[in-house]
Amino acid sequence: MKKDYIFNIIKSSKEPLTADDIYTLVLKDININLSTVYRSLNSLVKQGTIQKVIHQDKIAYYELTNTNSHKHTLICDVCKATYSTSICDIESISKKIKKETGFDVTSHMIEFHGVCPKCKKELSNK
Amino acid sequence: MKKDYIFNIIKSSKEPLTADDIYTLVLKDININLSTVYRSLNSLVKQGTIQKVIHQDKIAYYELTNTNSHKHTLICDVCKATYSTSICDIESISKKIKKETGFDVTSHMIEFHGVCPKCKKELSNK
């Protein structure tokens, strides 16, 4: 099943991948159709194995469901690279929200935009 | 100029609106085309007057650029209603990220998912 293949790719990636990233990666080894990629991805999401996050570029990124520590994305607005961080103190924010608004927060996603160290260095050289 | 009209609608709305929300609202008073809505919206975003945020439903929501306190969205996964909150302690998180990864965070967006008080009440009545 190509789903397993896709799962392994996501598993071994340090960063969240788009459907197209995955499609390209799989194609290097075996033949596959984009619909199959999407169907597998949706299936993995449904079974809770992976997580789908829509970024501000409107594209879905897939990554392993973080069992213990969850992750958030750092997006460099210069080179567009994405990084992950587990830094997050939402727990306390969620509590505060619940207390002040009565809204029960069950999950959240954060996207940080900025400039990565590499681009910062390059920019300072100009 | 219909852009001003659209701006006022966004200004007087308590919650972020989609292009379609705005289109429908404007249509109640004057005639307008969806492309005009999108063009006006893009123009307002470019001039920094309003802010565009892509939610996990992959749809763009528009709201006033928060000059002083910025806002984040609470999305009820039951009734799909969206609320805003200004509760956010990202400042300290951003600092931590910069210190630990060197990534310069310039902006961020958070989407909280959960159950709103109204739905919670209805659910508990079943």
Add this chain to the structure above:
DNA sequence: CTAAAAACGCAAATGATTTGCATTTAGTTA
């Protein structure tokens, strides 16, 4: 081995958003 289910591929459909182009409106100058 055989029938039903699951996985696949391919092409067409979707839906929000964008864009090209022709037309109307607004603004400016002579």
Add this chain to the structure above:
DNA sequence: TAACTAAATGCAAATCATTTGCGTTTTTAG
């Protein structure tokens, strides 16, 4: 006020990531 140019608008077609219908192939259970 007339004449001209730029900006705003409408309409239809184009985009692009993602989904879906349908026919075919592969896998699985009995």
